[in-house]
Amino acid sequence: MTMPACRLGLVLGDQLSFDLSLFDALDARQDALLMAEVDAEARYVAHHPQKIALIFSAMRHFAEVMRQRGWRVIYVRLDDADNSGSLPGELCRWMEALGAEEAHITECGEWRLEQALKGCGLPLVWHPDRRFLCSREAFARWAGGRGHLRMEHFYRGMRKRSGLLLEPDGSPLGGAWNLDAENRKALPRGLRGPFPRRFEADAITQEVLALVRARFSDHYGSLESFDYPVTHAEAQALWLHFLDFSLAAFGDYQDAMATDEPFLFHARISAALNIGLLDVRQLGADVEEAYRRGRVPLNAAEGFIRQLIGWREYVRGIYWLRMPEYAELNAFGNHRPLPEFYWTGTTDMRCMAQVIGQTLELGYAHHIQRLMVTGNFALLAGIAPKAVCEWYLAVYLDAFDWVELPNTLGMAMHADGGYLGSKPYCASGRYIQRMSDYCKGCRYRVDESTGPRACPFNALYWHFLMRHRDRLGSNPRLAMVYRNLLNMDEPRRMALWLRGEELLAQLDAGEAL
Structure with a gap:
């Protein structure tokens, strides 16, 4: 019996989800996954050292879990001698080394990278990024024919589509779709947020921190305070900490700022969510459950869900609808350099x-x-x-x-x-x-x-x-x-x-x- 040719699935550093649609198209018994730390992605802007450390550590932890789940994972470290330095370069190198017939890729989060991969001359099979509730195509259909793409209109549709915070007849709980007017309170004197949830660096993270410290010392930003979640379990622990100690006050004080209080009642989960360690559907369900059980007021639940399924999905839709020309817009004609x-x-x-x-x-x-x-x-x-x-x-x-x-x-x-x-x-x-x-x-x-x-x-x-x-x-x-x-x-x-x-x-x- 002739075995089918190998296929290669590319998993990017901001796609560390166990539910990527490309996994459905591949067979762990014969196909392989490729993950690569490359200099081009770490340096195309001077990324904060903690950002590089977060992504590299989360990637290495994810690769280990996927191996435990039976996948063959080809993992290229930044300091590997044969590292080509770019994702298209690594994809070409490993397609040739494996004799792979095609590469499977989830839609990228950056137009720049997606174009680079499309231009590498390989047989590519693209998969939608179903971590988002609204696909690129669905947003384009919503936008078609509209003179103004206002987030409020989009958000109402997303609430109806998701079923979050709705009455049985489909109307919004509390009688209003948007409670933003209740979310602008200044912080009372002496009120501070809860103690933030922190995570100790394990051996993998310590190794990554040493690598980043050695290779990216020219980038602005401190590495010393790194304490972010780098696994799905840690990200879930950070999320539960927010639900227990911060969400109830988030609505009132989400716009407040205080000296030496960087977090206040904010979740601090956006980085984990954006790289795939948390699932937007579960977060929305958890917030609604917290409201229905009387743990948090409606303005807190609605305010968080609006950011989650409204604004976040809306800006992604705008991005893919208008790129690449969107990045060149400069309506006021501003040219002053960024101050040092x-x-x-x-x-x-x-x-x-x-x-x-x-x-x-x-x-x-x-x-x-x-x-x-x-x-x-x-x-x-x-x-x-x-x-x-x-x-x-x-x-x-x-x-x-x-x-x-x-x-x-x-x-x-x-x-x-x-x-x-x-x-x-x-x-x-x-x-x-x-x-x-x-x-x-x-x-x-x-x-x-x-x-x-x-x-x-x-x-x-x-x-x-x-x-x-x-x-x-x-x-x-x-x-x-x-x-x-x-x-x-x-x-x-x-x-x-x-x-x-x-x-x-x-x-x-x-x-x-």
């Missing part, structure tokens, strides 16, 4: 120093820290979108192009001209003061807008609105802001403009604010 303090955290702006500092230490910041502190500053200062996107992709452990690019280019920078969001998320220092304690003890004064001690966010906010009045002045969501600008006396407007010009000149001169 984004890489060092050395700035007198206390809010920026806090968020950038924890980012370099932990590879983590929650969505409001990213959007309304570092993203807001980059928007107001006119930083080039590509430079900002590269920074976010590099420094955050959960950042992969499908999720990072729309969030940064579209939401934070408004560089798509309003395709993703109906208005820019711009704000003065007053917003940061309202949602955090960062302004206390800052060198700059949040109650001043002009003068050398004034909070830079204030003058830059008005400068941004003035310089983009032609584009934004007719936006109905900014009508009140522009009325306030119109009602200012001319000397006040001129003082704000000149202060903004001074701050931008400092940035252009390479000076830290």
